[in-house]
Amino acid sequence: MLSTVSRQLKSHPALVPLFIFIGGGTVMSGAYLLRLAMGPHVSWNRNGNPEPWNKTEPTHQHKFYKVNMDYSKLKKEGPDF
Amino acid sequence: MAHPSQLGFQDAASPVMEELLHFHDHALMIVLLISTLVLYIIVAMVSTKLTNKYILDSQEIEIVWTVLPAVILILIALPSLRILYLMDEINDPHLTIKAMGHQWYWSYEYTDYEDLGFDSYMVPTQDLVPGQFRLLETDHRMVVPVESPIRVLVSAEDVLHSWAVPSLGVKMDAVPGRLNQTAFIASRPGVFYGQCSEICGANHSFMPIVVEAVPLEHFEKWSTMMLEDA
Numbered sequence: 001m002l003s004t005v006s007r008q009l010k011s012h013p014a015l016v017p018l019f020i021f022i023g024g025g026t027v028m029s030g031a032y033l034l035r036l037a038m039g040p041h042v043s044w045n046r047n048g049n050p051e052p053w054n055k056t057e058p059t060h061q062h063k064f065y066k067v068n069m070d071y072s073k074l075k076k077e078g079p080d081f
Numbered sequence: 082m083a084h085p086s087q088l089g090f091q092d093a094a095s096p097v098m099e100e101l102l103h104f105h106d107h108a109l110m111i112v113l114l115i116s117t118l119v120l121y122i123i124v125a126m127v128s129t130k131l132t133n134k135y136i137l138d139s140q141e142i143e144i145v146w147t148v149l150p151a152v153i154l155i156l157i158a159l160p161s162l163r164i165l166y167l168m169d170e171i172n173d174p175h176l177t178i179k180a181m182g183h184q185w186y187w188s189y190e191y192t193d194y195e196d197l198g199f200d201s202y203m204v205p206t207q208d209l210v211p212g213q214f215r216l217l218e219t220d221h222r223m224v225v226p227v228e229s230p231i232r233v234l235v236s237a238e239d240v241l242h243s244w245a246v247p248s249l250g251v252k253m254d255a256v257p258g259r260l261n262q263t264a265f266i267a268s269r270p271g272v273f274y275g276q277c278s279e280i281c282g283a284n285h286s287f288m289p290i291v292v293e294a295v296p297l298e299h300f301e302k303w304s305t306m307m308l309e310d311a
Contacts, residue, residue, distance in 0.1 A: 014141075063166055067163055068172075
């Protein structure tokens with residue numbers, strides 16, 4: 001199927017940007033899903049690691065992108081349980 | 082504050098609002114360029130005597146008008162997301178003020194050090210003094226120290242309200258039973274006006290917000306005076 005697509009692409013090169021942007025969008029969405037899955041948002045092991053979001057460091061960067069924030073300076077504000 | 086026949090934003094009084102102004106200029110310029118191009122093409126198409134019936138497709142122009150809009154959208158999205166994340170950052174506030182919406186006034190609580198609280202009602206039109214702004218002035222202003230990060234916790238005691246001050250680039254819904262947080266830094270001393278931004282009943286248009294940014298010494302004098310009066 002890939003050979004059919006690449007053959008048709010050679011006669012219609014205008015479709016290449018379409019593939020690039022749709023492919024790029026799919027890759028970026030998949031990467032963000034992976035980032036969510038690997039982060040402290042999801043509990044994969046109900047018995048061993050039930051609530052990973054409760055175990056984050058005070059310096060953990062929760063946001064995807066930081067502009068002015070220096071996370072290394074944050075301290076834990078609440079008591080230890 | 083707003084002035085008659087105003088078209089653009091009010092002058093920025095906080096760094097976030099400056100960023101928003103620049104982003105708006107950037108996005109508006111892109112929009113104006115595209116609109117001018119489209120208008121020109123429309124006029125050119127409609128007013129030409131040339132006719133060509135034999136072009137069926139063109140790969141080059143298709144590539145251009147796929148890639149160029151995508152690039153333009155990325156050029157709009159990147160500054161937009163940057164400002165979005167900037168607005169959400171925890172910025173170590175010096176002062177926390179609670180703004181509670183009621184029907185139909187705001188009340189402000191400064192409880193970091195002492196127990197200071199007061200209500201802020203609109204000055205009725207017949208009680209205005211020359212020089213005051215109609216439907217915008219209040220009897221007590223929310224005074225804040227200039228150039229200090231301020232955290233405002235917004236909530237409501239009855240129905241939905243919204244605490245908005247356009248020149249500071251701040252708007253946060255006041256939801257009963259919920260505490261919303263917003264923050265700002267007043268870059269310059271001055272008086273900044275806003276109005277309730279969520280329909281809340283008969284006097285929704287008559288519960289304005291006035292923030293007065295003053296140097297720290299004046300703020301300390303004001304809060305001492307307010308505590309003594311209460």
